[in-house]
Amino acid sequence: MRHRRALLLAIATLASAPLAMPAYADQPPVHVGMFSNIAVGGYDPVAYFVSGRPIRGEAQFQETYRGVQYRFANAQNLARFRTSTEAYLPQYGGYCAWAVSQGATAPGNPQNWRLVDGKLYLFSSAELQRRWAADVPNLVRRGDANWPSVLSR
Helix, strand or coil: CHHHHHHHHHHHHHHHCCCCCCCCCCCCCCCECCCCCEEHHHECCCHHHHCCCCCECEEEEEEEECCEEEEECCHHHHHHHHHCHHHHCEHHHHEEHHHHHCCCCCECEEEEEEEECCEEEEECCHHHHHHHHCCHHHHHHHHHHHCCHHHHC
């Protein structure tokens, strides 16, 4: 009888205690591939600014920044990144700028991009890039307001 009472007390105590849940974001702060730690889909983030187009980076020219790997087309772009890292990072961690402006996340596609006021924005598709381009100031403002809280939605 004593064991039964102790067991019931233990069950009642556990049932009334709040469950401890880990606090973490649903999405990482930088979009990387599902099975990799490479940002911008392996494309050189500096190339958008220097060459005006997406260029795939090379494994021999890479830098790890805040635990994420970035690749570059050449040693010059890697040196530029090391000198002004924050200036070359895609906005919203490389997530789709349209999605972030809508309060969500979606992977950015390195082929769909735009430079605005010296900042790189990526988009999931050409269609979403066109929609975003129709109202840039408002959607940048909304995206900035949603970032980074959108990661935990």
